[in-house]
Amino acid sequence: MAHPAAAVAVAVAAVGDLIPGIPDDVAVRCIAQVPRSHHPFLAVVSRSWRSLLGSPIFCAARSQLSLPDPPALALALNLRSPTDQSWFLLDPFLRFSGSRKKSPPPLRLPSPPLPAIGSACASLGGSLFLLGGSVADVPSLAVQIFDARLRRWSSGPRMSAAREFAAAAAVGGRIYAIGGCLPRADAWAESLDPSAGGKWAVVPSPMLIREKWMHGCAVLAGRILAVADRGGLVYDPAAPSNEARWGPVPPVLDNGWRGRATVVGGILYSYDFLGKIKGYDPESDEWKKVEGVENELPTFLCGATLTNLGGLLCLLWTGKDLASRRKEMVIEWAGIEISKTTDGRLQGSLLWQEPVVLDAPKGSYIAHCVPLDL
Amino acid sequence: MGKTIKLISGDGEMFEVEEAVAFQSNIIKSLADEDNADDCIPLPRVDSQILSKVLEFCRKHANSPSVHTKFAAIPSELCPKHDGSAAGASSSESSSAHSETCRACYDAVMKLVQWDLEFVKVDLDLIHHLLKAANYLDIEDLMFMAVEGAANAIRGNNPEEIRKLFDLENDFTPEEEKEILKEYSWLDDPFEP
Numbered sequence: 001m002a003h004p005a006a007a008v009a010v011a012v013a014a015v016g017d018l019i020p021g022i023p024d025d026v027a028v029r030c031i032a033q034v035p036r037s038h039h040p041f042l043a044v045v046s047r048s049w050r051s052l053l054g055s056p057i058f059c060a061a062r063s064q065l066s067l068p069d070p071p072a073l074a075l076a077l078n079l080r081s082p083t084d085q086s087w088f089l090l091d092p093f094l095r096f097s098g099s100r101k102k103s104p105p106p107l108r109l110p111s112p113p114l115p116a117i118g119s120a121c122a123s124l125g126g127s128l129f130l131l132g133g134s135v136a137d138v139p140s141l142a143v144q145i146f147d148a149r150l151r152r153w154s155s156g157p158r159m160s161a162a163r164e165f166a167a168a169a170a171v172g173g174r175i176y177a178i179g180g181c182l183p184r185a186d187a188w189a190e191s192l193d194p195s196a197g198g199k200w201a202v203v204p205s206p207m208l209i210r211e212k213w214m215h216g217c218a219v220l221a222g223r224i225l226a227v228a229d230r231g232g233l234v235y236d237p238a239a240p241s242n243e244a245r246w247g248p249v250p251p252v253l254d255n256g257w258r259g260r261a262t263v264v265g266g267i268l269y270s271y272d273f274l275g276k277i278k279g280y281d282p283e284s285d286e287w288k289k290v291e292g293v294e295n296e297l298p299t300f301l302c303g304a305t306l307t308n309l310g311g312l313l314c315l316l317w318t319g320k321d322l323a324s325r326r327k328e329m330v331i332e333w334a335g336i337e338i339s340k341t342t343d344g345r346l347q348g349s350l351l352w353q354e355p356v357v358l359d360a361p362k363g364s365y366i367a368h369c370v371p372l373d374l
Numbered sequence: 375m376g377k378t379i380k381l382i383s384g385d386g387e388m389f390e391v392e393e394a395v396a397f398q399s400n401i402i403k404s405l406a407d408e409d410n411a412d413d414c415i416p417l418p419r420v421d422s423q424i425l426s427k428v429l430e431f432c433r434k435h436a437n438s439p440s441v442h443t444k445f446a447a448i449p450s451e452l453c454p455k456h457d458g459s460a461a462g463a464s465s466s467e468s469s470s471a472h473s474e475t476c477r478a479c480y481d482a483v484m485k486l487v488q489w490d491l492e493f494v495k496v497d498l499d500l501i502h503h504l505l506k507a508a509n510y511l512d513i514e515d516l517m518f519m520a521v522e523g524a525a526n527a528i529r530g531n532n533p534e535e536i537r538k539l540f541d542l543e544n545d546f547t548p549e550e551e552k553e554i555l556k557e558y559s560w561l562d563d564p565f566e567p
Contacts, residue, residue: 019524019540021506026521030505033525044533044554047545 018048028052032061036072036374059149072374073310074148076128077106078121079329081364087111088358089148091374092309092335106358112144112153119144120168120217122175123370124194129156129170130368131177132163139164139181145194148372159200160187167214167226171237176203178217178226178235183210189235204242209233218261220268220282225249227257253280256287262306264313264338267346271304277315279338279346290348293336297353301332305369312351313338316369319355329360379406380414381429387422388414395432399511419510424503431493431516438486490515494523501527502540 018027031052034042043050052058075090087109116133123129128146132139140163143156159177166180177200178189188210189203211228218225224235232249239245249257253268256278261270267279269290277290290313301317308314312335319330334353341347358364379396381389397403405415417425496504501523508517528536537544546554 019502019505020542021502022509026505026509026517029521030524031528033521034529038529041533041536042528045536045544046542049542 018052028057028061032058032065054149054151056150073371074374075307075309075314075316076109076123076146076148076368076370076372077316077331077358077366078368079358079360079364080117080367081361084361084364085111085115085367086358086360086364087146088360089151089372090333090356106356108359109146109151110153112146113155114140114142114144116140116142116144116164118164118180119368120163120166120177120180120214121368121370122168122170123372124170124173124175126373127194128370128372129168129175129194131168131175132159132166132180134164138162143192146372148374156194157192157199160190160202161185165213165215167217167224169217169219169224169226171219171222171224174237176224176235176237178203178224178233179211179214179228182212183207203235205235205246206243209246209248216257216260218263218268220263221266225253225268227254227261232257250282250285252285252287253282256280260305262308262313264308264311265340267338269306269313271301271306271315277306277313277336277348281344284344288344288346290336290338290346293348293350296350297334298332303365305366307369307371309335309371312336313348314371316366318365327362329358329362329364330355331358331366332356381425382414382416383420383422383425384418385421387425389422389425389429391429391433392436394436395429398432398435398515399428399513401510401512417511420507421503424500424507427496427500427504428507428511428513428516431490431519432513434486434489434493435515438483490519491522494519494526496523498527498531498539 018024018031022030031042031049039053043053074092077088077090079086079088088106089109090106112130114133114135116130116135119133120131121128122131126148128148130144130146132142134140135142141158141161143158144153145156146153161177161181163177163180167176167178169176169178173195174191174193176189176191181188184207187200187202189205190200191203192198192200211230211233214226214228216227222236222238224237226233226235227249232254234247234249236245236247248254256272257268257270257280258272261268263269266283267281267288269277269279271277277293278287279290280287297315301315304315304317306313306315314333314335316331316333319332332353332355335351336348337351338346338348377393378390379393379402381391381396381402383389393406397406402415402417420428494501494504501520504516505520505524508520527539531539536542544551
């Protein structure tokens with residue numbers, strides 16, 4: 001406290017009084033200083049407060065204050081059932097902060113305008129990119145972008161190749177789309193710089209490594225790894241020449257990798273069919289099991305998805321609540337902090353595990369799960 | 375006592391204060407600058423209870439203008455250690471440079487900040503009025519602290535109380551309220567700030 005805040009210069013369109021008798025820009029300053037954990041309360045005060053919370057002005061005001069809020073990160077979750085799909089925002093900070101007895105339910109997000117199936121998903125900062133997928137069985141070129149702060153979908157530049165079940169990754173500020181279309185397509189791999197407001201650029205690739213459908217994708221040490229039907233491929237954007245950029249996945253990694261994976265602290269984590277979480281260490285080219293959580297997690301994690309939530313390994317799986325009369329979907333999620341011991345073993349400690357009720361039909365599965373900056 | 379000025383609150387009470395105190399309000403300063411034979415300045419929008427609180431703040435800040443907004447701290451001439459004497463303080467030394475190196479000034483500023491923090495823990499009824507008065511009278515440092523106080527007041531209360539604090543209306547339609555209450559049904563739990 002007592003640090004001089006730079007005058008928060010915000011141009012506020014007249015939206016009605018936020019606080020009667022005070023200019024709106026002063027009111028914004030007052031409200032902006034309230035910690036994020038209290039935002040759900042602010043949204044209920046009045047219409048003008050509710051619309052302020054979602055506005056770019058408010059985001060700008062908050063970012064100009066040096067607030068002691070912890071880094072704001074949430075998970076965007078896409079649940080899918082045969083008839084339905086829905087998106088939610090799971091905010092760990094709101095769930096675990098304060099002394100509330102009940103946790104707020106996950107926030108239901110608007111659905112993307114195009115109800116595509118089999119889109120590829122990658123996040124960059126506060127934006128989520130949904131690439132392609134098929135609509136009415138026709139693969140699409142569409143790119144749909146979700147802004148986590150404004151909670152709004154918009155259209156991005158269309159890809160050059162229509163894709164479904166492609167691999168998508170964000171590396172070095174660019175979004176990459178790989179596969180998901182016939183190997184002979186010119187733009188089998190392409191990339192986009194969203195900040196330059198430009199167009200997709202083809203990423204040249206040798207025919208030999210091209211596959212059609214991708215089952216999993218991760219970014220390890222600045223390289224994109226994607227797993228396909230017959231093996232995996234690695235793309236290194238920083239390699240000096242086009243030929244040097246593409247290669248196969250190391251065999252040890254390939255053998256152990258089962259589709260969904262995430263990278264935390266330079267280790268690629270995957271969940272195998274025996275119910276164990278393992279980490280692949282590229283430095284020693286070996287898989288290691290994660291110790292310290294075997295007895296704390298259930299033996300089998302159904303439909304498990306892994307993601308990196310601010311440096312924590314986050315696991316989500318569908319709860320086994322099928323017998324209950326509850327109509328909604330229950331998922332379980334857990335956060336694990338992993339450290340490497342001096343002899344290179346992976347030591348995990350379970351920080352939380354709890355069920356989350358989602359307003360989605362029972363029997364849905366987790367289609368996408370990505371972290372987003374708020 | 376230096377030159378004084380008379381201020382009349384909205385409910386007709388008269389306050390006589392030193393110029394150094396009153397002129398922290400840019401509005402009072404410009405009203406006084408006008409060629410006015412009468413040195414009585416009416417402030418119809420501030421009532422006596424609030425005005426006395428405002429003046430209490432200004433009296434405390436009379437020697438330390440712009441502590442919060444410019445962090446210029448105390449001008450070296452007013453430094454408690456140097457006692458106004460010119461010895462040891464070069465005339466070209468700027469205020470902020472002086473306070474960076476002078477322990478006495480730094481301590482004085484920190485003490486003032488502590489006092490300010492206590493000051494804005496006013497009765498919650500007053501915080502809205504204090505905010506309005508700081509805005510109306512254009513007192514930068516008071517505005518800075520009132521914003522802090524308002525943020526704390528918002529943070530420490532549930533929505534209904536926030537509305538009461540700031541005279542806000544619940545302008546959601548009954549349908550919207552139902553939706554919101556459903557979304558935030560967990561708000562019914564006792565709230566511990």
